[in-house]
Amino acid sequence: xxxDDPDTLQFDWMLRLISRNFTVLPLGKAVERLxxxxxxxxxxxxxxxxxxxxxxxxxxxxxxxxGLFATFFVAAGFLDGGRMWNDDIxxxxxxxxxxxxxxxxxxxxxxDLASDDHRRATIAAVLGKLKYAPHDQRARAAREIxxxxxxxxxxxxxxxxxxxxxxxxxxxxxxxxxxxxxxxNSVGDDEAYSEIVRGxxxxxxxxxxxxxxxxxPNGNPERDxxxxxxxxxxxxxxxxxxxxxxxxxxxxxDPLLIPRFTPWDRTPLRFAARCALAVAGRx
Ligand SMILES: [Zn+2]
Numbered sequence: 601x602x603x604d605d606p607d608t609l610q611f612d613w614m615l616r617l618i619s620r621n622f623t624v625l626p627l628g629k630a631v632e633r634l635x636x637x638x639x640x641x642x643x644x645x646x647x648x649x650x651x652x653x654x655x656x657x658x659x660x661x662x663x664x665x666x667g668l669f670a671t672f673f674v675a676a677g678f679l680d681g682g683r684m685w686n687d688d689i690x691x692x693x694x695x696x697x698x699x700x701x702x703x704x705x706x707x708x709x710x711x712d713l714a715s716d717d718h719r720r721a722t723i724a725a726v727l728g729k730l731k732y733a734p735h736d737q738r739a740r741a742a743r744e745i746x747x748x749x750x751x752x753x754x755x756x757x758x759x760x761x762x763x764x765x766x767x768x769x770x771x772x773x774x775x776x777x778x779x780x781x782x783x784x785n786s787v788g789d790d791e792a793y794s795e796i797v798r799g800x801x802x803x804x805x806x807x808x809x810x811x812x813x814x815x816x817p818n819g820n821p822e823r824d825x826x827x828x829x830x831x832x833x834x835x836x837x838x839x840x841x842x843x844x845x846x847x848x849x850x851x852x853x854d855p856l857l858i859p860r861f862t863p864w865d866r867t868p869l870r871f872a873a874r875c876a877l878a879v880a881g882r883x
Pocket of ligand 1: 649650777781816817818
């Protein structure tokens, strides 16, 4: 990302607004204080999922500018050159020539790549179609599509293990996000548990410390994971876990089902309004 990228500027004003209006705590600390009933009013946690390199190159300098600490949930299997299935698809569509794209053999339809708008619409349509395919099939199809489109195997989209260490050394928290980011409801129980534990163990080996925070991949408590997965998270030794259910943690929230909301507002006013609703418990 370039320094003048709107996303960077947007993130900058969001952090300024958060730092002025909230007591920002690392998630681990916030959960402890939530449990003990000592969480300050208007407390906020900042989290990032997946382990993209721009977490380090873009987010970290801005967090430091405002003296904020965040939690980064890393899918450990993609560190050091990996690429998630969705990025395989995005890169394949980006590299495909203008004209008709025929992915009917993958049951992903035919798409007209006449303009940038068409490409964006195609990305959304294909990601939507493939997202809930069985985990292995999803990864295989995306990899084959990327290979045929000429997407290079090597990728620097995600962090390296060293970069995860750098984030931690800067005082940031690191949490588990499975090994290869399966939607837990789309894999068997043994695979779900081994994905959860393998991701945790790998991060613990990299950081030489216990990892006790977790984010559910995709994260919707009904659609994407089930109570049995919450039990697995507890069994694996995590103390707290976040979902993508929209909402804010309260004193009676289950620490293994902490809701979040995404700050995808384009203007400071809209984001401020969303934060105010969150504080009022109306999100
Ligand atoms: Zn994720």
